Amino acid sequence: MSAPERIPPRSLTPPEPSELLALGELTVRGQVREASNAVLYCTVEYEGHSAPCVYKPVAGERPLWDFPDGTLAQREVAAYEISEATGWGLVPPTVLRDGPYGQGMCQLWVEVATGDGEAAGDASDGTDGSDGSELLALVEGDEPGPGWKAVGFAEVGEGRTALLVHADDVRLRRLAVLDAVINNGDRKGGHLLPAAGGRLYAIDHGVTFNAEDKLRTLLWGWAGEPLPDDVLEVLRGLAEQLADDGPLCARLAKLITGAEIEALRDRVAALVRTGVHPAPSGQWPAIPWPPV
Template sequence: MDPRDPAVPELLLHGQIDVTGRLVDASNATLFGTISADGVEAQCVYKPVRGERPLWDFPDGTLAGREVASFLVSEAAGFHVVPPTVLRPGPFGPGMVQIWVDTDDEREYVDVVAPKKVQQGWIGVLRARGDRGEPAVLAHADTPELRRMAAFDVVVNNADRKGGHVLAGTDGNLYGCDHGLTLHVEEKLRTVLWGFVGQALSADVVEALEKLRAGLDGGLAETIGEHVARREVRTLIARVDGLLAAGCYPEPSGHGPAIPWPAF
């Protein structure tokens, strides 16, 4: 099912969830299954709140809500980089439910390659060494879609933009997943998309941020406040204002690691 099908939100909210497997590499309980209603069926990801691993810097039991709040931010801005996501009851209690994104293995946006194999139109982010000491470069594509995702990550303060969280959908669109570590009041931005540092925001990104800012004044802040703390909403507003005022992508803050580990 196309993630952007208009029927998806209603299906996610009211469909029956049948869990068929678990994504074992995930840090928190991440279940895979089907969701169905009125003869319509799709694949989905279900993350029950009770399966969230406690973290020292994020309040317990809040990650599912942060995923939903990040989706709301993405939609309000028109970035559309987060697959439809809801918070609802499920087989193992309340949790985040998100439509599954089928990916196109022929399209890549982030990779680790030898220095001489960085593709034209890609930007090197980090030089490193492989398991055998060979030089390597973490690089990402320079595309409008990825620039929008990078701006989205700044405003939601994404602490976990790994390369594996950048999904090339078979529908031709770019998506991001795993937004549980977002919207903290402290600077937490950890991402593999640092290649745009210092570059001016494109006109479409500025327009999206202005649309988001207007939405926050028009009731979106209250809706997001159902999922995160009020001060986290206030800090979100401040980040949007700050990014618009700067007009360019920020540098790493220097307070902690700038890239999540592992990077994929």
């Protein structure tokens, strides 16, 4: 057999990330040990193109008392669908597919920015001009300081407390809105991935879309403040996309229940109607634990 016949053809046009994730050959390279559910580091290859990714098989999900068993992977994909519908691109490309350990979520791996001078973008396209290396902090005193928003006080040991703050950052603000839309019950600091070019991605969206209010997050700094006009415009557009029989709703119907879709519509409508960032209800812990 000649050399050209032995080498698989390489497509000149790289596939879209979602196509690569959905159709490529998945090879497990290792396991992320710190995760509460099975998280496998993989590579995916399709038509001569490859990329690193994360594969979370449904079989590796731990049961939760307030979510149906075997549904976390679908919720991760639904979160990506909503992120894409907003145009904010906050969730890495994510698909539901079969893999070496059965059906699961497959998500493009995001390399975290090192903060070594990578050029940053501008706030209008979802970046804020920083490298994203400082999004959360604990500070002394009662005020967050310029460029920061206060979340609350945290115990730091030996009877001392510090003020937990997050950056007053357009990317985080959009993410706070996205979390309110998808009803994220677990927005921790470790789920924020600042990437090259000033981009910010968010991961771990398994405990989302519950029909009951479950919002728990570190991003409470804008609670009660008016939503920016551009955010309200996005939410109105999202409400239109969530109309019955629309393509977005049809895709979501394969991932979450009808009651959860209806609750999603209600949350979007409430944000548009009130025009403000939601505040903690006081009926359950508002901040996830551990917070990182």
